[in-house]
Amino acid sequence: MTQPFTYQVSPMRVVFGVGTVAQLADELDRLGINRALVLASRRQQAELGDLADLTGGRVAGLFDGAVVHTPVAVTEHAMEIVRELKPDGVVAIGAGAATGLSKAIALRTDLPQLIVPTSYAGSEMTPVLGETVDGVKTTQSSPKILPETVIYDVNLTISMPAKFSAISGLNAIAHAAEALYARDGNPITWLMAEEAIAKLASSLPNVIARPRDLEARADALYGAWLSAVCLGTVGMALHHKLCHTVGALFDLPHAETHAVLLPHTIAYNTPAAREAIGRAANALGAASAADGLFDLSARLGAPRSLAEIGMPEDGIAKAAALATKNPYWNPRPIEESGIRDLLKRAWSGARPQAG
DSSP, X not given: OOOOOOOOOOOOEEEEESSGGGGHHHHHHHHTOSSEEEEEOHHHHHXXXXXXXXXXXXXXXXXXXXXXXXXXXXXXXXXXXXXXXXXXXXXEEESHHHHHHHHHHHHHHOOOEEEEESSSOOGGGOSEEEEEETTEEEEEEOGGGSOSEEEEEGGGGTTSOHHHHHHHHHHHHHHHHHHTTSTTOOHHHHHHHHHHHHHHHHHHHHHHHOTTOHHHHHHHXXXXXXXXXXXXXXXXXXXXXXXXXXXXXXXXXXXXHHHHHHHHHHHHHGGGOHHHHXXXXXXXXXXXXXXXXXXXXXXXXXXXXXXGGTOOGGGHHHHHHHHTTSOOOOSSOOOHHHHHHHHHHHHHTOOOOOO
């Protein structure tokens, strides 16, 4: 029997395809943006060429200082430029750092946002912002945070190095996998999550083998978009809480942290959400979702231990205590001893183990 549920669709325009960045000026017109603050790294600026031409002359200024985990200090710097230039919108081109900064600016100004992702991060589809102060990352949700338009251009993901493509793709799978058991899930989200996991799991090995394969890149970006829709529709649970905690506490790279922790957080929750996590296993073509994810990471050459991405061993106890201090909703109770054991296995790179 179908369980009762609530399903709410976020109001957002998505343009997906190959070469779609050429529609940037038209999409700015739709939003009524004439003087945009463009957030893009120097590498992105070099790859895209003349941003003034690409936007139809709608650039009020550029900012290239976005930083992972969205430190408030960086946002305050960007806000000085906003107050000086008085733009009427924000265009973010890049990975999760650029998107995070755009959302932080929008929260403070309510300026419309147009996001052009170049990775599989997924933040562009959510009304959630995570900001970091003194090594502590906190999240909040607001309609102001949700971007108005997202342009997905498969061509812009081709320059993403193969290894980072794999790690970013695993980050996307984390959004879909957790959506299968998170609070506010519903049948539509579950269908999208399963499709996302299946598409990413099948396309990422091809992206690694043939980085310029447009078909593989398109499938991966499509899977990442579905994962992002899931992330923006349901609540977050243990996986995202733990990633936010250790990532901010030890300044770890965002996507790598998701990639390492995902098999372990799935293993932790499997006893309490067997049916939901079984859907992830089916999408992966594996008997166990946790093992399937761990093996996929190995196949993609992604990092599989927190140690190799910079977390100190003596930080395990502190991270476990902090992660359980104000826990997110989770199907299995979040207990400090269990999280400490999870982190020990993730730190060493051991195979995940269901509790």
